[in-house]
Amino acid sequence: MxxxxxxxxxxxxxxxxxxxxxxxxxxxxxxxxxxxxxxxxxxxxxxxxxxxxxxxxxxxxxxxxxxxxxxxxxxxxxxxxxxxxxxxxxxxxxxxxxxxxxxRGLPEEEETSVSEDIVLLTEIRDALTVQQGGTAQPGGPVQPGGPTPQV
Structure with a gap:
């Protein structure tokens, strides 16, 4: 209650x-x-x-x-x-x-721009690739490597 x-x-x-x-x-x-x-x-x-x-x-x-x-x-x-x-x-x-x-001295609320979203998604993709054994260059193409995930 x-x-x-x-x-x-x-x-x-x-x-x-x-x-x-x-x-x-x-x-x-x-x-x-x-x-x-x-x-x-x-x-x-x-x-x-x-x-x-x-x-x-x-x-x-x-x-x-x-x-x-x-x-x-x-x-x-x-x-x-x-x-x-x-x-x-x-x-x-x-x-x-x-x-x-x-x-209160807080910054104005700003909307997240599309480019910031893309940058964040790219960083997540790169981190996942590295975690799976591949290599990733920041902002560059992903170099697959390591084991292929089981589906």
């Missing part, structure tokens, strides 16, 4: 729970905004069609209705949600982390 208690009391779990609750409430807000304000505006472009921007493939069959306005509303809801999450949460938190690292 102690391990479970430690897990639950970690900051990450609490942060995740708060994020899920706020995300659910925010989703309901955006859904209401799009359904009650954006969807009617999109339906205006449907002209005199009572259903807005939708049509039936087979007129007598309601199950064949294609609702273009609903899809556009979902896309708008996604874009609004993504923009708010980015500008309200991601951008300020990233700036705060950079500021905190700067204040």
């Amino acid at each position: 102690k391990g479970f208690k430690d897990f639950v009391m970690q900051g990450n779990v609490i942060d995740l729970a708060v994020g899920v609750v706020i995300g659910s409430a925010f989703t309901a807000l955006i859904t209401a905004f799009v359904e009650n304000l954006i969807q009617p505006v999109i339906n205006v472009f449907g002209g005199s069609n009572v259903d807005g921007l939708s049509f039936k493939i087979i007129q007598a069959n309601e199950a064949t209705r294609i609702d273009v306005g609903g899809v556009l509303s979902a896309i708008i809801a996604f874009l609004i949600t993504a923009a708010v999450v980015y500008f309200v949460f991601v951008l300020p938190i990233s700036a705060a982390r950079r500021l905190d690292r700067k204040r």
Whole structure:
């Protein structure tokens, strides 16, 4: 039970729970905004069609209705949600982390470049070759030698 208690009391779990609750409430807000304000505006472009921007493939069959306005509303809801999450949460938190690292005198976080990855993989390959009895020149071709590994 102690391990479970430690897990639950970690900051990450609490942060995740708060994020899920706020995300659910925010989703309901955006859904209401799009359904009650954006969807009617999109339906205006449907002209005199009572259903807005939708049509039936087979007129007598309601199950064949294609609702273009609903899809556009979902896309708008996604874009609004993504923009708010980015500008309200991601951008300020990233700036705060950079500021905190700067204040503590730590170097800026840098992404590992592809060339550093290749150098590291080459060093690992050379070390494995030497370990198996071959010879390797740093950055050069591998000279196989010694026993062949059994597969």
